[in-house]
Amino acid sequence: MFLEHKYTIPELISRCKAGERKAQELLYKQFASKMLGVCLRYATDRMEAEDMLQNGFIRVFQKLADYRGEGSFEGWIRRIMVHCSIEYYRKHHKMMQVVDFESEGLDVAIDASAVARLGAAEMMALVQTLSPGYKMVFNLYAIEGYSHHEISEIMGISEGASKSQLSRARAILRELVIKMEGKNYEQHAG
Amino acid sequence: MQDKEFDALFRSKLEDFEAEPSANVWPEIEAELSPGKRRSAWVAVLSIAACLLAVTAFGWWILDSKPVKNASQQMAYHPVQQTKKQLDLKHDTVAPAANIANMNAIAIVKPQHKVVQKLIEKQASAKPAAEGTPATDPSITKPDEQTALASTQNTRGELIPDATEHIALKINAPEVIKIDPPVNIKIPQTAIAMVPSKQAQPKTVKHRAHTLGDLINKVVASVDKRKDKFIEFTDTDDDDESNITGINLGILKIKKENK
Numbered sequence: 001m002f003l004e005h006k007y008t009i010p011e012l013i014s015r016c017k018a019g020e021r022k023a024q025e026l027l028y029k030q031f032a033s034k035m036l037g038v039c040l041r042y043a044t045d046r047m048e049a050e051d052m053l054q055n056g057f058i059r060v061f062q063k064l065a066d067y068r069g070e071g072s073f074e075g076w077i078r079r080i081m082v083h084c085s086i087e088y089y090r091k092h093h094k095m096m097q098v099v100d101f102e103s104e105g106l107d108v109a110i111d112a113s114a115v116a117r118l119g120a121a122e123m124m125a126l127v128q129t130l131s132p133g134y135k136m137v138f139n140l141y142a143i144e145g146y147s148h149h150e151i152s153e154i155m156g157i158s159e160g161a162s163k164s165q166l167s168r169a170r171a172i173l174r175e176l177v178i179k180m181e182g183k184n185y186e187q188h189a190g
Numbered sequence: 191m192q193d194k195e196f197d198a199l200f201r202s203k204l205e206d207f208e209a210e211p212s213a214n215v216w217p218e219i220e221a222e223l224s225p226g227k228r229r230s231a232w233v234a235v236l237s238i239a240a241c242l243l244a245v246t247a248f249g250w251w252i253l254d255s256k257p258v259k260n261a262s263q264q265m266a267y268h269p270v271q272q273t274k275k276q277l278d279l280k281h282d283t284v285a286p287a288a289n290i291a292n293m294n295a296i297a298i299v300k301p302q303h304k305v306v307q308k309l310i311e312k313q314a315s316a317k318p319a320a321e322g323t324p325a326t327d328p329s330i331t332k333p334d335e336q337t338a339l340a341s342t343q344n345t346r347g348e349l350i351p352d353a354t355e356h357i358a359l360k361i362n363a364p365e366v367i368k369i370d371p372p373v374n375i376k377i378p379q380t381a382i383a384m385v386p387s388k389q390a391q392p393k394t395v396k397h398r399a400h401t402l403g404d405l406i407n408k409v410v411a412s413v414d415k416r417k418d419k420f421i422e423f424t425d426t427d428d429d430d431e432s433n434i435t436g437i438n439l440g441i442l443k444i445k446k447e448n449k
Binding site: 028 | 207
């Protein structure tokens with residue numbers, strides 16, 4: 001029951017703007033999986049991620065009129081998804097405790113290959129275990145590619161806080177990778 | 191390992207991470223979209239159109255009920271209704287030929303109601319004023335049309351509608367008569383009974399709804415076909431205010447004796 005015929009993205013967009021339900025569904029199906037992938041990184045669990053996804057898409061359709069075709073459409077959706085996810089998280093959880101402290105320089109030596117060996121799902125699991133402040137900042141900086149300045153605006157924290165959150169996040173992740181590596185090693189070896 | 195490298199490794203695996211959403215996600219999104227978005231334009235347009243229609247229809251009705259003051263108010267279409275006033279027959283505008291084209295003269299005889307639809311009340315002879323100002327008279331007919339009326343006339347030369355019988359209005363000017371089907375020609379039975387005892391007013395046309403109560407009566411009459419309506423108001427000229435004279439809710443029936 002998919003496409004009767006293939007629509008291009010611009011076609012799909014204009015039909016969605018016109019309110020064509022079928023087109024809206026197709027647009028959703030086109031991007032839903034990827035966007036859920038985005039939301040998972042900001043959520044604490046799967047259910048929350050899907051709630052974020054829902055809100056995100058509703059916002060996408062609401063703001064569709066604003067999309068003028070500049071830049072990648074997927075990037076546009078993604079940005080909306082990120083903002084909605086953070087918004088959702090703030091609404092449903094206590095304000096993220098972003099502690100502004102200098103990184104303690106816990107640079108655990110880690111082998112790049114160790115990280116490379118991790119599967120995507122494992123990495124996702126690691127990110128999800130981070131506490132909110134670290135999680136958001138790491139996602140925004142390392143994955144979405146926002147600058148500290150932009151992050152400070154999105155999250156309402158100082159740039160300094162953003163930087164320290166980021167280095168803390170990395171440190172924690174490194175430790176987690178090692179732990180996971182250790183587990184993997186044990187499983188393989190044992 | 192450098193931070194940048196570390197970030198890059200995570201990014202490479204996570205930025206295109208895909209996961210299949212549950213089946214219930216889209217329906218919930220859709221639910222948010224449809225009532226709000228898609229339909230809003232439609233609903234807005236339709237409801238505006240409906241309102242305008244209702245206002246227009248109501249306005250027509252009101253205009254038709256009110257005393258005609260000037261030519262512009264002469265409605266093409268006057269539902270003939272008998273009020274409980276002296277002159278229980280409502281005029282339609284049998285306007286001078288000039289206006290005829292625009293008018294739907296109501297000349298419907300409804301046997302079951304035994305109602306007069308069209309009553310030409312004033313005669314040019316009896317009402318000089320009418321002659322001079324045909325436009326103001328809601329039911330002016332040409333002099334030669336007077337004779338066509340089947341109603342009886344009293345000594346004053348006025349027409350008394352034979353409400354108890356059919357009054358077929360024969361009007362010479364064929365163009366005048368246009369049946370207006372949707373018009374309510376219903377006449378409260380009680381009003382009909384009162385007609386014979388009432389006479390047309392000398393000069394003024396008192397067959398319009400003067401009061402709000404009378405207007406409501408008309409509206410109610412179109413809906414409630416019973417002898418006693420579910421609610422009735424006074425509609426005499428003497429009453430400036432409208433009082434309820436009757437209620438008939440099936441279970442509860444109240445009716446003032448003297449209307």
